[in-house]
Amino acid sequence: MSEIAVVAISVAKPGYEEQLRQVLEGLVGPTRKEQGALQYDLHRDVQEPRRFVFVERWESREALAAHAQSAHITAYRKAVADWVEHAEVRVVSKIV
Template sequence: MSEVAVVAISVAKPGFEEQLREAMVGIVGPTRKEQGALQYDLHRDLKEPRRFVFVERWESETALAAHAGSAHIAAYREATAQWVEHFEIRVVTKIA
């Protein structure tokens, strides 16, 4: 299987920026320890501070699927559901 990359964008509801940021920072460590995780970095938009961007690289789609089904991601989703105004995820593969 080939490596996949992910760009995941979350926009916090007004007033929930710091709660969402803290929750996101909290999943970085456990995720980086997952089997197949090659890169898992959290960024914040300089011009739109409510917008957070994860840039991820995974060994395979199987590794990404395991991550999506992990206990810490399920707990994160449940805890932050009311704080997120918009969520978008793109799974891509490098071509050049």
């Protein structure tokens, strides 16, 4: 298995910042308990408070794929569909 990292960004539509924040915070506990989850930290952009950033580390692509299909992530996508202006997920590998 090869460890991978993820940077996942969600930008709330104006007026939905706090609702999105609460839902994102709710993902942390269940995700940290998933098999293969090494790191799952939620951040908020200091200069753009509508932008939330997850910094994640996973044991493998398979663990990440299972996470993407988990019940709490599926429910999250449905719950916030109208609150998110932009979402982006980047899978990266560490160089140094």
